[in-house]
Amino acid sequence: MTHLDTLTDTRAAGATSSLDIRELHAMDDLEAVCVLFGEIWGTHPAKGPVSAEVMRALGHAGNYVVGAYENGRLVGASVAFFAEPSAATLHSHITGATAGRGIGLALKLHQKQWALRRGITRITWTYDPLIRRNAHFNLTKLGARPEEYLRSFYGAMDDAINGGDESDRVLTAWGLSAHHGPAATSTPDDSAAAHAVHAVRDVGGRPEVTPTDAEFVLIDLPDDIEALRRTDPGAAHAWRLAVRDALGGLLDDGARVLGLHDRRGYLVHRTPVSAPARPRTESSL
Structure with a gap:
């Protein structure tokens, strides 16, 4: 069991001192995670995002399967497994928590320390790029960055969160540091935003699309x-x-997401295309 008052990073998350995060192995505990995930995603526990049997196998094989307990009650859980390159990367498959009390952040910071103790320097996960609060959490609070856009990654998902929509996701990477101080927020440079051009703008609640070849894109x-x-x-x-x-x-073209601008949208830097070198010519007299 890991108490939050022993983790400086987690204490900075503002979670209560009564929150305990521990690795789970017993089937009763894992079945309770299924119930919690069912409540969060609005599904029957048996049809949730991951089964108790799979969590049992992952934990037994040395992967990351933890629960967060507040005053003895399960309020969050996270499941992650090793990914390529396996010596350096942990892939966080799912994290769910009761909203509003910093539990999700506490879980991510616990996951970070767990990974660092095993020599892991990078954690990846996927999230729906349309959910603004998740984008803010991932990009601004944690400083992670999207690396790849995955179209309809899980197919159509008919739960309370996804609502039958196509499950587009972005693969996001979080580079870890051994620094144990409070997590710093990460916001894009104002000068880059000042030069950015909207490719997608919210107009009356609907997207207005404008093709652009600008270097900085909103x-x-x-x-x-x-x-x-x-x-x-x-x-x-x-x-x-x-x-x-x-x-x-x-x-797809190799652009880089700089962050979430004004908590409203992605600020993206398109790598400028170098002008082709002029061909060398030779002359003879």
Whole structure:
């Protein structure tokens, strides 16, 4: 068991001192995780994102399977496994937590320390690029960065969060440091944002797409894509396609996401294309 008051990073997350994070192995504990995930994703525990049997196997093989307990009650859990390159990377498959009390951040910081103790220097995970609060958490609070756009990665997902939408994801990488101080926020350079051009702009709750070859590009996100999927599925799908084309196309071309600008959209730096070298000529008299 790891108590939060022994982890400086986690204490900085603002979680309560009564929160305990520990590795899980017993089937009863893992089945409780399935129930929690079912509540978070709005599914039956037996049809949740990962089964107790799979978690049992992953934990037994030395991977990361933990639960977060507040006053003895399970309030969060996270599952991760080693990925290529296996000596340096941990892939965080799923993290779910009761909202609003810093539990998700506490889990990520615990995962960071667990990885560093094993010589892991990079953690990856996927998230839905349309969910603004997740983008803020991943890019601004943790300083992770999207590396690859994955179109309909899990197919259509009909749960309370995904609402039947295509499951586009971005593969995000978090470079780890052995620094044990409070986690610093990571925001993009204001000068880059001042020169950016919108490829996708929020206009009245719908995406307005403008093709651009600007070096710095802004891609707005909807205020609440999960609510929009319930109230206006057509608008939600328009956002999916707009961000897929803009962000996906840029990442495919090697562009780099600098961060989340003004908590509203991605600021992306397109690598300038070098002018072709002029051919050398030879002359003779």
